[in-house]
Amino acid sequence: MKQAKDYIIFPLDVPSVKQAKEYVQLLSEHVGMFKVGLELFIQSGPEMISFIKGSGTAKIFLDLKLHDIPVTVLRAMERVAEFGADFVTVHCGETPRMLEYAVKGSREKTGVLGVTVLTSVSGEDIHHAGFREEFSSDMSKLVMKRAEMARDAGCAGIVCSGLEVKMVKEKFGKDFVTVTPGIRPSWDAVEKHDQQRITTPAQAIKNGSDYLVIGRPIRDAKDPKTAAMRISEEIEKETQVSSAF
Template identity: 35%
Template sequence: MNTNPIIALDFRNMEEVLTFLKPFDEQLFVKIGMELYLQNGPTIVKEVRDLGHDIFLDLKLHDIPNTVGQAMKGLAGLDIQMINVHAAGGSKMMTAALDGLKAGGSQAQLIAVTQLTSTSEEMMNEEQGIPGSINDSIVNYARVTRDAGLAGVVCSANESALIREALGEDFLKVTPGIRTLADAKGDQVRIATPEFARQNGSTHIVVGRSITQDSDPVAKYHSIKKAWEQGC
């Protein structure tokens, strides 16, 4: 399993992606999200995969079980290593998603979003109408995800330790919102450094603007990778 930092390719088109990837002379683990995928289609996945990079297809599917299952069956034809849904869709939806992937012959790891890292506890309480702490909500979503047979969840590093305690080391904890101390927060609320994520039990980290908007992305990637691997 590739545990290198996952680089979020938050670009608009293939030209921008290729320009960014060209200086790297190594296999990367990259994230293709909705912006890039919806504007470029499956071709973007094939092109990046042909360069030898592993792919986390971050589409966060959330619909009725049959729709998500059929969508996953179609996406299973893509050579991807990880893909996700929203845990809020429920256990039947997640099971249908997993069944769809398997029916399509994919070995991709399926994970579920618990609460977006842009969501605060206040937003969860007032706008989603979910009472209590955000930690309780995330651990509950993680349990439902595990029971549905998925490989892990997307969560912030702040909850990784709680999920590790509840569900063990092997359950994936994929952590976006990673920043170094010198980086701007952007629109993320629950952020963390690579070191904190490692110490708190994250199994993967996702890093976007901290790398893609740096003046030397290759050097910044290796700096973050070193911090992630050392965890100190």
Template identity: 40%
Template sequence: MRKTPELIVALDVGDLASAAALVDRLYPAVTLFKVGLQLFTAEGPRAVEAVQQRGGRVFLDLKLHDIPNTVAGAVCEAARLGVVMCTLHASGGRSMLQAAAQAVAGGGSSMQLLAVTVLTSLDARGLEEALGSPLDVAAQVVRMASLAREAGVDGVVASPHEIGLLRAALGPLARLVIPGIRPAWVAAGDQRRVMTPREAAVAGADYLVIGRPITAAADPVKATDRILDELRAVA
């Protein structure tokens, strides 16, 4: 039987009251929530605590990218907050990735580190503009993911279009957290490399990160139920 990926709802809102209201409405159908840059910048650790107080678990998506010592310190603080997953950019390099992995392991935390490979908003043209040289997106994703694995990182964040390549490169145990999920009934928006929840589940994702199709819906509960039904039908 195919594994059903877990849904992560992205709390991409600007204030604690809005985030808490979404968790109250969606829990316990959803138990894992993303606290990202917008909400964490606005509210700080209180955002994490608000989710936890309501029974939820937190995926802290800050995409850390700095010198090794700074990132190691940041992931230690994330672990102290009790988050279950935390992101950092694979493009920070081997030393940064290793420092972060060693800091988490040394602290005895079970928090999982996830390396962001190539943002789902970037297509081949955007990647070339960002890096200054023509690169194949899929090849760059696999390259970054392999570097992260060698450095001791637990899993990766990548677009659904690279799931198959990542499974082949990293094996069945690597955690694949997949944003860029857009149900057929919503617009893709600023995402470029997208799939529907069903397509990503069939491809082999472990987690699906979905924000605006739920948070911007007229009825977030109905939108969530519709997505969960689509995922259950795949198993």
């Protein structure tokens, strides 16, 4: 049975491998998954993955956001899949073929997640990037379009903000995985930092999120372990309410 802590993905977005390992040792029993991003993966990918696997039961989320011509993504995914990560991200980008090749390259060894629209991106950013008005004025339409691309390509799910999760689940079903960044617990939701579209853990879970990427509220806390446990309590309350209906 899924525990409250299993919803939490903690991003190891720190400047050194030493710090990353310290967080793994500190939080391995209090979060469900560790996110290894591009910076850490380039610095020490295989070593870090092995360390996480040997430190407890937490799973691994490789947030590499692959984005290239289809055959290059296929070959990269073939290599990445050998690491045994639970999820690997690929940008939805411009062509469904790239997503299809990513899924093919995974060989069912890892779940491929399509990145729809980054939570740091605003409607104004979308407008300046040259997208049509219908997408810049309502980014949920762009998220849904890319979610459909990912689903049709065979991806396990997508990465999207908590604001779009409900729509995604309603259209593509509860088994289509949604990973939600831009999460701020109720006691830390005032400051947006560099995120534009944020939600609390309770809001995201209520909308149907399967996993929540929660970094700063844990990492910047005086006691990260206590912060993670506090977030788990917030999640547990919401899951209990949801299961009652």
